[in-house]
Amino acid sequence: MKYAIVKPCGIFGDTASESILFNNAAYVLRRTPLFLLPQNGMAGFQPIYVQDMVKLMINVGHLSPTTTGEELDAVGPRPIPALELFRTLRDQTNPYCFVVPSYLPTWMIGNMTKPLDWYTGDVLLDTEDLNLMYDGLTVADDPEDTRIQGRKCVLDWMEEMGSELGKEYVHSVNRYYYPRE
Secondary structure, eight states: OOOOOEEESSSSSGGGOOOHHHHHHHHHHHHHHHHEEEEOOOOOEEOEEEHHHHHHHHHHHHGGGSSSSSEEOOOOOSOEEEHHHHHHHHHOOTTSSEEEEEEOOOOHHHHTHHHHHHHHHHHHOOOHHHHHHTTTTTTOTTTTGGGTTTTOOOHHHHHHHHTTTSSSSOHHHHHSSSSSO
């Protein structure tokens, strides 16, 4: 059997509501004076733009007769440290919020968001997702892969979408598990 594995670490879309992670982080940034990051804030994240993901999947489909179990990173053009990523998002939404590394473990930051989960009835931040990021699993295996260089960078997208991000909370549990008809 011919197959390929496509490995996305995160996807951002054409609208704020299609980009739940960044939209809801912006929602918090717009409403708080402090945004703490786990550890030193240097974990890398390399999300892919939804249109780049579509192109990648089409290419994989066209190549399927010749694939031999290839694993493809579905990532943006470069890894971005969490501190840079969330400071850029902050600059677009609330320049008065301090985004700082806390030097606290991921589980503690995850637990600190529980009151927001209770408030929203959603899961704002999953400790397991933070662990993936801080274990280095949200970046390309091969950062020199030329196939990822022409893709849209999430930082450019944030500059384009910043005024729309975080105005409304996007309830991920309702969206994915209880969709409206």
